[in-house]
Amino acid sequence: MKTMKSTTELDSSQVLLSLSAKLPSYSGVKWCRSAHEEQMKRECPIRFKDFVRFVKLEAELANDPIFSPDALKRERKKGSGE
Secondary structure, three states, X not given: OOOOOOHHHHOOHXXXXXXXHOOOHHHHHHHXXXXXHXXXXXXXXXXXXXXXXXXXXXXXXXXXXXXXXXXXXXXXXXXXXX
16 A cells, blocks of 8 residues: 555545454454544544554554463463362
8 A cells, every 4th residue: 555655545534443343342442542542632533554553552462471361361260270
């Protein structure tokens, strides 16, 4: 898209809404909050690159070997004796 200089098409609210709907519910709620706060702070619409930045951060968090939700879940199970 960058090569074709068509990235502005990805900034449309319809595209961002469609992409947001594909997020897991927990991440979707976080994205809505993050997008709203960013819009209020910058006083301009959210862009595709903002969504990409959010998804990259969520992916990093989900794959963190110590603090990912899965790692914490395993630790809770270990602590409860299951």
